Amino acid sequence: SARPRVLSGIQPTADSFHLGNYLGALRQWVAMQETHDTYYCVVDLHAITVEHDPALLRQRTRVSAAQLLALGIDPDRSVLFVQSQVPEHTQLSWVMECMAGFGEASRMTQFKDKSARQAMDRVSVGLFTYPILQVADILLYQANYVPVGEDQRQHVELTRDLAQRFNTRFGQTFTLPEAFIVKDTAKIYDLQDPTSKMSKSVPAGVVELLEDPKKSAKKIRSAVTDTGREIVYDTENKPGVSNLLTIYSALTGRSVPSLEADYAGKGYGDLKKDLGEVVVEFVTPIQAAVQGYLDDPAELDKVLARGAERARSVASETLTRAYDRIGF
Numbered sequence: 001s002a003r004p005r006v007l008s009g010i011q012p013t014a015d016s017f018h019l020g021n022y023l024g025a026l027r028q029w030v031a032m033q034e035t036h037d038t039y040y041c042v043v044d045l046h047a048i049t050v051e052h053d054p055a056l057l058r059q060r061t062r063v064s065a066a067q068l069l070a071l072g073i074d075p076d077r078s079v080l081f082v083q084s085q086v087p088e089h090t091q092l093s094w095v096m097e098c099m100a101g102f103g104e105a106s107r108m109t110q111f112k113d114k115s116a117r118q119a120m121d122r123v124s125v126g127l128f129t130y131p132i133l134q135v136a137d138i139l140l141y142q143a144n145y146v147p148v149g150e151d152q153r154q155h156v157e158l159t160r161d162l163a164q165r166f167n168t169r170f171g172q173t174f175t176l177p178e179a180f181i182v183k184d185t186a187k188i189y190d191l192q193d194p195t196s197k198m199s200k201s202v203p204a205g206v207v208e209l210l211e212d213p214k215k216s217a218k219k220i221r222s223a224v225t226d227t228g229r230e231i232v233y234d235t236e237n238k239p240g241v242s243n244l245l246t247i248y249s250a251l252t253g254r255s256v257p258s259l260e261a262d263y264a265g266k267g268y269g270d271l272k273k274d275l276g277e278v279v280v281e282f283v284t285p286i287q288a289a290v291q292g293y294l295d296d297p298a299e300l301d302k303v304l305a306r307g308a309e310r311a312r313s314v315a316s317e318t319l320t321r322a323y324d325r326i327g328f
């Protein structure tokens with residue numbers, strides 16, 4: 001296909017994706033199906049870089065795939081698969097580990113954040129080399145673009161660097177990818193602390209797609225807002241209100257200025273109540289669709305097996321070429 005190729009992955013490390021995942025990344029995955037040749041994976045290999053429970057991982061991998069389908073990833077238009085079902089990921093990862101400098105890998109800020117405040121013997125080597133597995137994920141499919149949140153930009157840069165290094169040393173093998181970051185929603189903030197990003201590690205301020213919608217509406221009604229009373233988008237002085245406006249705009253397709261105009265003279269309470277309703281309306285059909293996939297496990301298995309097979313046909317070709325170039 002002449003369309004530019006896209007690869008992205010998401011970890012099955014939570015019971016549910018959250019609004020930040022959706023608005024910062026997944027909604028772009030869905031949109032890119034119209035214009036790109038899209039490869040999407042549930043990256044369960046990444047999920048074992050931290051301590052995990054096997055039964056829970058298996059369950060979350062399925063629920064993650066079901067959520068992607070429910071959000072609009074179409075398994076006929078996209079190659080949707082589970083990373084561990086495509087062994088080429090770990091095979092190429094080793095090769096790329098041997099391309100990376102130790103210092104270079106040590107500069108990955110996400111590792112620094114995730115390993116901070118832990119004894120080094122409790123941090124796995126896999127957590128350290130995680131970005132290089134991500135490099136392999138991307139390069140196997142010769143992806144041109146990688147839709148990610150801002151926090152992943154550095155890993156895409158690393159991918160470019162290692163691909164370039166391999167190509168220079170062994171001959172043209174890999175496409176150099178670019179990060180594709182949705183500007184407006186690159187970062188959705190925590191509802192309780194609108195200066196830090198919404199993340200599954202801080203449940204109080206996170207809207208989970210699969211939680212009881214009433215709970216989501218309640219979290220939004222009790223979101224931290226700012227002093228003053230005017231509903232205006234001002235990230236510096238009104239991070240809380242601005243975050244709510246960003247979410248509102250992204251979920252409804254209405255522009256922020258038109259929302260500001262609508263809420264002129266109204267209070268924070270009105271905005272929060274309405275946004276709560278918008279969120280309930282958004283998640284309700286998604287939850288029903290997820291349940292549909294979970295109720296038919298044989299069908300879900302079939303979809304994922306077919307995705308893995310299609311992924312392997314591309315990945316094995318790249319791996320064969322890379323192996324040949326390095327002398328295997």
Ligand code: ADP
Pocket residue numbers: 010011020021022023024025147148149150151152185186187188189197198199200201
């Ligand atoms: P978390 O930060 O909750 O651990 P992940 O790291 O698994 O989430 O992120 C999965 C995807 O969602 C990544 O592409 C990431 O950039 C994006 N993402 C996560 N949190 C946010 C957020 N608050 N705003 C925008 N994008 C986000």
Ligand code: NA
Pocket residue numbers: 151
């Ligand atoms: Na993260």
